[in-house]
Amino acid sequence: MRRVRLTVTGRVQGVYFRASTEQRARRLGLTGWVRNLPDGSVEVEAQGAEQDVAALIDWCHEGPAYARVDDVDACDIDVTDDRRFEVR
Template sequence: MTDQCRRALIEGKVQGVWYRGSTQQEARKLGITGWAKNLPDGRVEVLMCGEEQALDKLEAWLHEGPPMARVTDVSVTREPGQMFSDFITG
């Protein structure tokens, strides 16, 4: 199956609650590469690349996040395929 990428913008209480680190752990468990970073406006941006079923699982997890997070919205768009060797946070 061909890898694809999705970009997600997550809103709510998602900074300072270990959201990026938890996303990294989930992504690595699923074999997903890409990155997660904080945005100046308080959102978290995630670029995730991998197999469609794995992306579906991570996308569903993004709506919940770690226990301290309070996600109010997740918007996802498809992106052109990219190559990453790991999932990192920035």
């Protein structure tokens, strides 16, 4: 089990990034959340099997069609007892 916190920068707000991330995470069976930050970036916490978390990180480097991802900063954090994935 792995949990990560991601900060995604670029043109990632107003381009369906949060909803697309939620859809992708749920398809991968991950728990956690995604939210916009005041500086224009998107923050994601995702937890699940190592390979599924890695797949979400890879996807975040591309994002949805209208996004332009400049960088994805990832760090491992402590596992929690989340039950689902949500947009905040």
